[in-house]
Amino acid sequence: MTQFTEEVLVIIQRIPYGSVMSYGRIARLAGNARGARQVVRILHSMTEKYNLPWHRIINSKGKISITDESYAAIQRELLISEGVEVSENGYIDISKYGT
DNA sequence: GTGGTGACGGGCC
């Protein structure tokens, strides 16, 4: 377990209810500006173990970035259930819900 | 060792 990984886990767990943060943003806060892809990996491999709010993570353009449609739909639902507005095509107003 | 692969980002148009 690297220092970066631990930082990422903590940061993600600290994202407040009803708001979102981008992969790259998390990577920077964790100390690695180019670690966005690692953040993705961590999400994939540790979401269950550490009970992470993976649905609050979107890409820098403010859009749900999951390629798998079924999972993307789940993320949309989870966000909406937290009061976050998500457009039909998966976009979220960063200036309003961003962190 | 090695090449292909993303739940990415930034720049450009």
Next chain:
DNA sequence: AGGCCCGCCACCA
């Protein structure tokens, strides 16, 4: 907004 391209980097077959 949305598409394309290129740089990045840990993983995995």
